[in-house]
Amino acid sequence: MNFNFINLQPYSNPQYFIYLLIALIPMVIGLYFGKRLKIYEAIFSLVFIFLIFDGTHWQQGVNIILYLIYEFIITFVYLRYRTKKNSPNKTWIFCLAVILAILPLTAVKVLTAMPVGTVPFVVGFLGISYITFKNVQVIMETRDGAIKEIDPGTYARFLLFFPTISSGPIDRYRRFKKDFDKAPSREDYITDLQYAVRYLFQGFLYKFILGWFFGTYWLPKITQAALTVGNANGGLKLSWWVLAYMYCYSMYLFFDFAGYSLFAVSISYFMGIHTPMNFNMPFISKNIKDFWNRWHMTLSFWFRDYIYMRFTFFAMKKKLFKSRIRLSQVSYFLLFLIMGFWHGLTWYYIVYGLYHAMAICINDSWLRFKRKHKKQIPSNKFTKWLAIFITFNVVCFSFLIFSGFLSQLWFGWQ
């Protein structure tokens, strides 16, 4: 087959936005006049999704179609079970539904960890994690009874909502449906446009300028220097370059991902959908808990609501732990360990998870200590900045682990 497909990966370069914004114009005009052009919107989304998964990415395209059929079956079978009269609402059926729903993602994570060349087919597709998160959330809320009916069309649009398909932010079904079912008033929509434009340009600044400087301009130079000096030094191969790498990578990670998230939110706002923000100045966090309320927020809230809380309630009901402190510590470890595994089955992602769990437990005990000794411990401008400084460095160190650079430095692979 020698057919030339145009393949466009979302937000990958500035030209992409030109195509995207031109395609958005009818929708924007529609919303300005109080009409949500649902059919046009569906065609628009399908075309741009098609452009992600066509050409050389066609195997991913097949995967996403199979995946959607599979998830739809699970969700709607479970919904039927839960909404039929006098539903027994058995826990094991709920667990089964969740396990089945995350099965494809788990398989992808395991298969991509296999040595290169041992898996003879293309695994997963761009954004499988984020669709799975949305899906699991719907199953959980169905179990709670918070979701009583699901409109298949809206559900498909929710899962495949184009601006957020590749890497979030992770929206919630009920919130999405509320936006989607109405067209905003003209005043509100103009405010949306105002934010959309602002986020778009902020995203350009973040991803294409700052992210580029940190990630494309400086990072390779620092990597090279750190490897050369490290190899010359021997031992643990540490040098000041590793520290430079840590800060540079942290900045790159933030500006690249925050920039991407701003694009996703901006395009959503153009479409009159208030996709939640993902970042809220994470580097001024005063402690680790604060950090997780500001960094990749939709993901951490998802983990909080659907893993941490669920597990805590479950453990309290079953009285698994005597002390509340112990309970919360175990829950944190569970949360961050799962998050680590989700990032990928390599040692540094798992260590990253454990490191954050440890940091948050230490932070908790410090806060308890502080509460007890309120009078002895000073609290002023200086201590506030000290807290920010410490948190920043703890976080940057976690990103150094996360980057896999240490693995490259020590073992030669990443």
Next chain:
Amino acid sequence: MSNKRRLWQIFGPVICAFILLLVVFLFPWERTFSKTSIFQAANSQTTTVFKGVKMKQEAYDDGYVPFYGSSELSRMDPLHPSVIADKYDRNYRPFLLGGPGSQSLSQFVGMQGTSKQLKDKKAVVIISPQWFTKEGQDPQAFDLYYSPLQTAMFLLNAKDNVADRYAAKRIASMPTVKNGIIKSCLKKVAAGKKLSGWDRFVLQNRMRMLANEDNFFSSFQMRDRVDKIHQKEKLLPDTYSEAALHKVADEQAEMHTNSNNLGIDNTFYRTRLPKKVLKKLKGSQRHFNYVKSPEYADFQLMLNQFAKQHTNVLFIIPPINAKWAKYTGLSQKMYQESVAKMEKQLTSQGFENIADLSKDGGKKYFMEDTIHLGWNGWVAVDNAVKPFMSQPNRRYTYDIDNYYYSEKWQNKTDVKPLNLSNKDSLKKK
């Protein structure tokens, strides 16, 4: 506030930004570079300089001579051509073009922007037989050196002939060249079709944008080796003599290769050839073959470009470190066969300035490491470069033969070695 006014406040700045952007992209900006930044560019081997046009153009107008090559150019010991030229204030300065993996096809694309500047002038090419592998141009390396700007220039000048069709086909086959106006025009040229007026219009605007990008940014992230060159110059004797250069070469080389008995630079040996790697490499190159390769046809593109420019070219064919070749099992017989084939291709078309160093890999301190010239090797290069540069510039004409694009030539073996010293017998054989 009225809705209309709010809309203006939101989109007004956006519209202004777009207009400004178009102006900045499409306005024919002019700029000149300072002498120091040209000197820095000439020695930086940075890919943006390689891919760009403006700095090279200015440099060639100002006494710089392109040294097309690859990774050996970065072996900056005191005998490196750039150091010698600067120290003895020669009538030329080398402009180093290439790095690891910059094979003939990348070089050919990189030559497109300076054909006017090199008309009837000089150039030096250091050929690496390592380019001439079964696959030829490494697509990943091509990605590093690919210049859309100069490809657009090539397309706007392309004719419907064997050379341009072949070049277009080769460039289009590289995975780096993605969909877009350049790819579609390459395909047209390769198929012998004419570009439409619209194609040319879009290409011209694309070229203008890329040229501006080159103007603004190519001096932006250069590797700075100026201090390094000045430091190395201090090691050279103040008055030039070949014997004195050899003396410096021997002293420096002895000091820098004392960690191993392969004659390899200590740093290279330590960082690139740790025990594990070294062990793996033993006997690993027994099956290397540089005789059959699409590179011969890509190389012909370079020659054709020189012929079009009537450029006087000096070709340097370096050897392999003999001890290293023995260790890895690389066949010297095969190496000489490939050299003979290159020389045949050159001489039969009238390229007669060849410094064949390919048999000198066993000479003391001739190589800096495994396959890269250094110390005494650079002195040998200078012995060829010096007289070459003292010749006056004039128009050279060549007899280009399209046979060298054919697969028959690419796969030809058993090319008889030539006696380079007998110049009369070289042509038309």
